[in-house]
Amino acid sequence: MSNEATLHANVDVMVPHEIHHGEHHEIHHHHESFISKYVFSQDHKMIGKQFLITGMFWAVLGGLMSVLFRLQLGYPDSTFPWLEDLIGKWGKGGHISAEAYYALVTTHGTVLVFFVLTAGLSGTFANLLIPLQVGARDMASPFMNMLSYWFFFMASVVMLSSIFVETGPFSGGWTAYPPLSALGSASPGSKTGMDLWIIAMALFVVSSLLGGLNYIVTILNMRTKGMSMTRLPLTIWALFFTAVLGVLSFPVLLSGFILLIFDRNFGTSFYLSDIYVNGVGALPNEGGSAILFQHLFWFLGHPEVYIILLPAMGMVSEILATNARKPIFGYMAMVGSLFAIAILAFLVWAHHMFVTGLNPFLGSIFVLLTLLIAVPSAIKVFNWITTLWRGNIRFTPAMLFAIGFVSLFISGGLTGIWLGNSALDIHLHDTYFVIAHFHIVMGVASMFGMFAGIYHWFPKMYGKYLNNNLGYIHFWLTMIGAYLIFWPMHYEGLAGMPRRYYDYSAWESFKQFVELNRFISTVAMIVFAVQLLFLFNFFYSIFKGRKLTTQNPWGSNTLEWTTPINPGHGNWVGEIPEVYRWAYDYGKDGKDFIPQTTPVGADESTDH
Amino acid sequence: MTTTTATTPAKYWNGGKSPFNVEYGKLMMWYFLMSDAFTFGAFLISYGTTRFATTGWPNANEVFSSYPFKPEGSSPAPLIFVSIMTFILIISSVTMVLAVHAGHNMDKKGVVKYLILTILGGLAFLGCQAWEWTHLFHEGAWWGRNPFPNSDGTISTTNFTNFFFTITGFHGFHVFSGVVINVVMLIMALFNKFEQRGHYLMIEKAGLYWHFVDLVWVFVFTCFYLI
Numbered sequence: 001m002s003n004e005a006t007l008h009a010n011v012d013v014m015v016p017h018e019i020h021h022g023e024h025h026e027i028h029h030h031h032e033s034f035i036s037k038y039v040f041s042q043d044h045k046m047i048g049k050q051f052l053i054t055g056m057f058w059a060v061l062g063g064l065m066s067v068l069f070r071l072q073l074g075y076p077d078s079t080f081p082w083l084e085d086l087i088g089k090w091g092k093g094g095h096i097s098a099e100a101y102y103a104l105v106t107t108h109g110t111v112l113v114f115f116v117l118t119a120g121l122s123g124t125f126a127n128l129l130i131p132l133q134v135g136a137r138d139m140a141s142p143f144m145n146m147l148s149y150w151f152f153f154m155a156s157v158v159m160l161s162s163i164f165v166e167t168g169p170f171s172g173g174w175t176a177y178p179p180l181s182a183l184g185s186a187s188p189g190s191k192t193g194m195d196l197w198i199i200a201m202a203l204f205v206v207s208s209l210l211g212g213l214n215y216i217v218t219i220l221n222m223r224t225k226g227m228s229m230t231r232l233p234l235t236i237w238a239l240f241f242t243a244v245l246g247v248l249s250f251p252v253l254l255s256g257f258i259l260l261i262f263d264r265n266f267g268t269s270f271y272l273s274d275i276y277v278n279g280v281g282a283l284p285n286e287g288g289s290a291i292l293f294q295h296l297f298w299f300l301g302h303p304e305v306y307i308i309l310l311p312a313m314g315m316v317s318e319i320l321a322t323n324a325r326k327p328i329f330g331y332m333a334m335v336g337s338l339f340a341i342a343i344l345a346f347l348v349w350a351h352h353m354f355v356t357g358l359n360p361f362l363g364s365i366f367v368l369l370t371l372l373i374a375v376p377s378a379i380k381v382f383n384w385i386t387t388l389w390r391g392n393i394r395f396t397p398a399m400l401f402a403i404g405f406v407s408l409f410i411s412g413g414l415t416g417i418w419l420g421n422s423a424l425d426i427h428l429h430d431t432y433f434v435i436a437h438f439h440i441v442m443g444v445a446s447m448f449g450m451f452a453g454i455y456h457w458f459p460k461m462y463g464k465y466l467n468n469n470l471g472y473i474h475f476w477l478t479m480i481g482a483y484l485i486f487w488p489m490h491y492e493g494l495a496g497m498p499r500r501y502y503d504y505s506a507w508e509s510f511k512q513f514v515e516l517n518r519f520i521s522t523v524a525m526i527v528f529a530v531q532l533l534f535l536f537n538f539f540y541s542i543f544k545g546r547k548l549t550t551q552n553p554w555g556s557n558t559l560e561w562t563t564p565i566n567p568g569h570g571n572w573v574g575e576i577p578e579v580y581r582w583a584y585d586y587g588k589d590g591k592d593f594i595p596q597t598t599p600v601g602a603d604e605s606t607d608h
Numbered sequence: 609m610t611t612t613t614a615t616t617p618a619k620y621w622n623g624g625k626s627p628f629n630v631e632y633g634k635l636m637m638w639y640f641l642m643s644d645a646f647t648f649g650a651f652l653i654s655y656g657t658t659r660f661a662t663t664g665w666p667n668a669n670e671v672f673s674s675y676p677f678k679p680e681g682s683s684p685a686p687l688i689f690v691s692i693m694t695f696i697l698i699i700s701s702v703t704m705v706l707a708v709h710a711g712h713n714m715d716k717k718g719v720v721k722y723l724i725l726t727i728l729g730g731l732a733f734l735g736c737q738a739w740e741w742t743h744l745f746h747e748g749a750w751w752g753r754n755p756f757p758n759s760d761g762t763i764s765t766t767n768f769t770n771f772f773f774t775i776t777g778f779h780g781f782h783v784f785s786g787v788v789i790n791v792v793m794l795i796m797a798l799f800n801k802f803e804q805r806g807h808y809l810m811i812e813k814a815g816l817y818w819h820f821v822d823l824v825w826v827f828v829f830t831c832f833y834l835i
Contacts, residue, residue: 134623140633140636141633209640212639213636213640214636216635216636217635217636217639220627221626221627221631222632224623224624225622225623225624226623226624227622227623227624228623229621247639247643249646250643251644251646251647251650252646252647252649252650255648255650255651256650258651258774259654262751267753268751268766269766269767270654270658270767270770270771286766287658288658288767289661292654296650296654299650578624
């Protein structure tokens, strides 16, 4: 195709598209029915809210599961008769059964990693923020965007239904290693529960692909005039790399799942060899390797960690700069370190497999690559801290959660350096040290990023403020609670206490931790209750919250605050604004902030 | 892509227009193909590592040595049939290029003609694959069953057939999807949809997908029949 023809075709396509969004939607805005506005919505803002509220549903359920299994870990000798009322045969005699315990742990992990911190986090904020911050009427393909949510919804329904089948949900751990996941005879949860788990996850992969393609293409193609890549807010850069990671790593998981489905249902032996099942006997399967699944799983599994973390990093960068009233320190270094993390994410997966039978020589290479991640991570941490330094800080709840994120990322990141060493991993693998590490650095830190995002962009989502005092209580109790829960686990792990055990009372060496475990469980319950406070704040404020009176409540530079308080489908009334500068002109030339839409003055320096 | 960005003036990245000078659907297709390449890559690497870790593997020249209506007792014809299949698929890629080219020239007749030829090529490939699968099934091969011994005469694991049916099946599914897409394109072309839009860009996107499926077959073919 000649270049001229490309240009010609391009004009033909782009222009009607623009007109379509610009005029068509505003004319027909009032004709939206309930179904097209709230259910099968193609408005990115509504889809973002759908992702958020579905994610919140799963967060409550997944959090409740952790409370239930912490009950077993903290109070192994007590009985709770109400448990039998709640979960029936799984809580016979007021005691969580071993099967139920493993099912709860597995579902908690799957749900929190994929449904809450992937769909709930990047699903929400990529949808909400990408078109608003790059200056687009909507996503490149609003229809695919809608499908992305509904595939996630279907995945949710299937996953939820697995909790109610007779043999229980899958119970072999969220990593679904074969043979537990491949053989129905291996455990009750490996039967129907696993079938539903894998269907739900396959639907989730489709949802993630549809969403991710849209995010990438919207960011590349739909930026408004003047919004060069280096003027993008860091949220957008982070969401861009998140989407690239998802688009390139989820398909590998899908391949792994397809092979797993064949192993489960069609008599193949991709992952199976030399297996004897109690009560069934020796299996004929030969020639496969369980390690193969681990490679395929962790090729997704490790990038997945960054799929969870990067959006939080992006939002934290944005919120820190806005509320410190200072430009983000080292913008290009921030972008570069995001890029470095995205590349390294694909090169470190085998550090999850140091002791599963991986060649030790290969392990040493993965140690090197893993420890390299410390470099971009440290760059980011130092840049966040230097952004805060001598800032005129406004301690909004969003800002507190953003600072909390930095704290947690440092605390959890440092233990990552321990775990990245294959020699230390011989002692630390599969202990509570690992639990402590990834919950702090990935789980709680990303939750903090998500909370920061919700508190900061709630006014954009609903045109109301969240209650600040409830926000402060929520922050401080969650912050203190998170450290009280996970800090002691480091000691337990160093002492060799293994994860995923149902009952430790048979081991003399772990008796010293009985009271510590009880303490952790108690704090976990309190922290869970505090989240209900946040939920109340969220839903109460949607209806009864203090109304916004200004378009730009935080004095922020980015484009989303140039839209009306309650933007309709299409975001801007009239023309999309043009961008003249980067997003971080805070405290410049004696001005508190200069929005991206302000043309550069004659006497101004123009670095960005 | 690197060359594009290098030669494109910097203003292409300044917003308000597509930096690669393509509409969003085409960009999306490229990213989707990258994603799909990782799916196939994972499959083929899984196959490679499993085969590498297994002592002995059946000889493709002995397994794939028949063709339809082959006279009883005639000498084996290693890889003849699959070569014809491959040839058909590659030719269908050529006709797809011609359809895309006709689209650029707004030549509806050409588009229709070459799309029909591409669809026929795809169907012929799928037909060949169906015959080959049926033939292997009658020889006793299926998921979990492998009648073919290793090339040194020892008993083979079932992973030869497991991987063969899974990966060629997954590829066949892609060809099938491609045929469906091309049929949709054909119907749209016949109903003058593209004439009304003033361009045949959809054909181009379908073409990208079709060439990708073709390219993947080259790798699948190499891995299962040649190596």
